[in-house]
Amino acid sequence: MIALLLTACIELPLVYSCTEEGRVSVTVRLLDEAGDPVLDPEVAFRPAGDDDWQPCMDWGDDSFACGFEVAGELEIRGDGWGFDAVTETVTVDEDECHVITQELDLTLPSVGCTAEVRPSLHVTVLDTDGSPVTDAAVVYAPLDLDLDAPLDCYAVGDHEFQCGEEEAGEIWVEASAPNRGSWSDTVVVDFDECHVITESVTAELMLLD
DSSP states (O other): OHHHHHHHHSOOOOOOOOOOOOOEEEEEEEEOTTSOBOSSEEEEEEETTOSOOEEOEEEETTEEEEEESOOEEEEEEEEETTBOOEEEEEEEOBOSSSBOOEEEEEEOOBOOOOSOOOEEEEEEEEETTSOBOTTOEEEEEETTSOTTSOEEOEESSSSEEEEEESOOEEEEEEEEOTTBOOEEEEEEEOBOSSSBOOEEEEEEEOBOO
16 A cells, blocks of 8 residues: 555656657748748748858748757848848747747848849950951850850940840850951859849950961
8 A cells, every 4th residue: 555655656757759750940931012922032041149041941832941950049031032131030949859830921121123124244346456346246155055056145336245134143255257266255144132233344356367
């Protein structure tokens, strides 16, 4: 009887049966001011106090997964083409087995992009003495496309050309003219929140003997 009473007074530890799944710390959606999903979204996270941002995974249904089984304060940063970046801190709790997934909607303010279409390259074709070459042709190709099938640049003067429309990245460009050598180069075109930043280049063609 005494043994039974002692056993009843002993508090046995709880045993939890945890699953092996890895749960997402924070799911994030990036929305515009009208509540619609942002185009070309970029989402990253880092534990508060860390220096390095880590990319969040595309989770489908316009959402992103930030961190797996990472608890504590997480900084979430959202950005998108035509929008200002927004950062918010989320506290992620955990139970005996897993983190408790938090859901976050970030609304990004628009930077007010214009509808203009900017060229990627502006090419000026000159002789080696600096004189305009008025019978030149200029072609270009983004490096991720087929260089054997370059695209034509269009003339905006007798020796000036524009190549590409809102195409960023590495772009190969070549200029040539009758009785002259050809010139080519690879140019890196950057972009801001709204448009490409047009790169101006000068092609020099040597007169052949």
